[in-house]
Amino acid sequence: xxxxxxxxxPTTSPGARPVLPEGWPQPRGYxxxxxxxxxxxxxxxxxxxxxxxxxxxxxxxxIGQTFANIRAVVEAGGGxxxxxVRLTWxxxxxxxxxxxxxxxxxxxxxxFGRHFPAMAVVAVSALVEPAALVEIEATAxxxx
Numbered sequence: 001x002x003x004x005x006x007x008x009x010p011t012t013s014p015g016a017r018p019v020l021p022e023g024w025p026q027p028r029g030y031x032x033x034x035x036x037x038x039x040x041x042x043x044x045x046x047x048x049x050x051x052x053x054x055x056x057x058x059x060x061x062x063i064g065q066t067f068a069n070i071r072a073v074v075e076a077g078g079g080x081x082x083x084x085v086r087l088t089w090x091x092x093x094x095x096x097x098x099x100x101x102x103x104x105x106x107x108x109x110x111x112f113g114r115h116f117p118a119m120a121v122v123a124v125s126a127l128v129e130p131a132a133l134v135e136i137e138a139t140a141x142x143x144x
Contacts (some may be wrong), residue, residue: 034085036141067111079142094123
């Protein structure tokens with residue numbers, strides 16, 4: 001269902017911008033590369049648990065909680081989600097990821113808006129936390 005509003009342009013930090021080689025197709029939902037100036041903030045692999053260490057139920061819910069955790073760390077470091085230049089996802093079930101893409105868009109936008117940094121998704125056999133279905137590392141460049 002369309003809201004009738006025109007689609008919003010992707011957003012980035014004033015100190016960062018996407019890089020797209022000439023002639024390449026425009027990616028949807030990610031950037032091929034990012035260039036930025038500022039202070040580097042690198043997260044560890046964050047998972048879909050809350051402040052008490054309780055995991056969200058299900059793959060999509062864990063992704064949403066992981067996004068919230070990334071945002072909390074970036075903001076605690078003085079940044080904004082628009083300062084994130086890279087997300088590396090580790091998922092234990094690549095088919096669960098592929099099958100939830102239409103539901104994933106609204107969850108992503110609820111946390112990151114129309115900001116699409118460079119991303120990679122990697123399927124792994126397991127994560128350190130046995131209940132984790134996804135782990136995501138983020139890199140942000142916070143303007144000085």
